[in-house]
Amino acid sequence: MNLKNKWPEYYKKDVISHYCPGCGHGIAHRLVSEVLEDLDIGGKAVLVNPAGCAVLAYLYFDFDVLESAHGRGTAMATGIKRANPDLFVISYQGDGDLAAIGTAETIHSANRGENITVIFINNAVYGMTGGQMAPTTLLGQKTTTSVAGRNPAFEGYPLHITDLLATLPGVVYAERTALDGPAGIVKTKKAITNAFQSQIDGLGYSIIEILSPCPTNWKKSPVDSFKWIKEEMTKEFPVGVLTDKRKKYKEEKIAV
Amino acid sequence: MAKTKNTYTVTTRSESCKGCGLCIEYCKSGKLAFSKKLNKMGYFYAEPVQDKECTGCMSCTLVCPDLVIEVYDG
Ligand SMILES: Cc1ncc(C[n+]2csc(CCOP(=O)(O)OP(=O)(O)O)c2C)c(N)n1
Numbered sequence A: 001m002n003l004k005n006k007w008p009e010y011y012k013k014d015v016i017s018h019y020c021p022g023c024g025h026g027i028a029h030r031l032v033s034e035v036l037e038d039l040d041i042g043g044k045a046v047l048v049n050p051a052g053c054a055v056l057a058y059l060y061f062d063f064d065v066l067e068s069a070h071g072r073g074t075a076m077a078t079g080i081k082r083a084n085p086d087l088f089v090i091s092y093q094g095d096g097d098l099a100a101i102g103t104a105e106t107i108h109s110a111n112r113g114e115n116i117t118v119i120f121i122n123n124a125v126y127g128m129t130g131g132q133m134a135p136t137t138l139l140g141q142k143t144t145t146s147v148a149g150r151n152p153a154f155e156g157y158p159l160h161i162t163d164l165l166a167t168l169p170g171v172v173y174a175e176r177t178a179l180d181g182p183a184g185i186v187k188t189k190k191a192i193t194n195a196f197q198s199q200i201d202g203l204g205y206s207i208i209e210i211l212s213p214c215p216t217n218w219k220k221s222p223v224d225s226f227k228w229i230k231e232e233m234t235k236e237f238p239v240g241v242l243t244d245k246r247k248k249y250k251e252e253k254i255a256v
Numbered sequence B: 001m002a003k004t005k006n007t008y009t010v011t012t013r014s015e016s017c018k019g020c021g022l023c024i025e026y027c028k029s030g031k032l033a034f035s036k037k038l039n040k041m042g043y044f045y046a047e048p049v050q051d052k053e054c055t056g057c058m059s060c061t062l063v064c065p066d067l068v069i070e071v072y073d074g
């Protein structure tokens, strides 16, 4: 008998993650590990951890992982990549981390076109701290700090940060995908592969925004959380490629 | 010659399953179901159903956040 889904080489064996049942972080971790193995770059990979539920990701990834201050992942990733351009550098961040406290670092690293890849987990809340409203919280969505539902007159509109970043020349590849079923997960893996390949080719900043379930703070079952992403979240945040300048930059030889 | 049908075997690491139920929802052939017993973490885990046949579509392994499921050829 031949095992069809062998354990990813860069994911630690026999650990049980601290993530809640049905949390998207586990799926995203597996995909990152699988793509590192597929592209044969795990040996030189460094991942920068966020503050957020993924703060303990170093317990699960079986390659180098460093911890950043809240929101400063891409500043740290910049330093790592510039000091040692041969390393493959990933910044893994949540929506609170990337689009609230770390907005300045996020925008400027993208604008500088740093040759790094950002895995952006958008679960529309602050998961770790108990489900507070995030910049990406949907209109009408109830959280512990928007108890009557997010009201634009009071709390503003959901922030489409990846769409903003996609307008910058430094951003070579940006795509939004959704963990909303097997097909969405296959698409997410393809998107991560495209982003990682852009970094290997030295084309600049790449980001994959992954709409990801947080069943605990959404107060939904994991199955209903997948459905909520498909039916509600993708209405506000449509999936698809937001910018793809790979061909152009390869021809212009903008490579870093 | 008639093509022989592929068969697959499904096993689960029941002690690392958190009972989220995603695999059970996305398995089209009903090969996975919740256990009657709790595991050490206190979850009703996903387990293969004896008399159902796996089609090898791998949907369960795609949606599982905890790498619980193994699918074998044969
Ligand atoms: C400087 C600083 N301010 C506040 C916090 C508290 N804090 C920890 S995680 C977090 C938000 C995390 O939300 P998100 O980035 O969406 O990640 P998730 O937990 O949802 O994966 C906050 C505010 C902190 N750790 N450090």
Ligand code: SF4
Residues within 6 Å of the ligand: A018, A019, A020, A021, A022, A023, A024, A025, A053, A123, A127, A128, A213, A214, A215, A216, A217
């Ligand atoms: S609180 Fe949400 S994001 Fe954090 S581990 Fe639980 S499900 Fe995942």
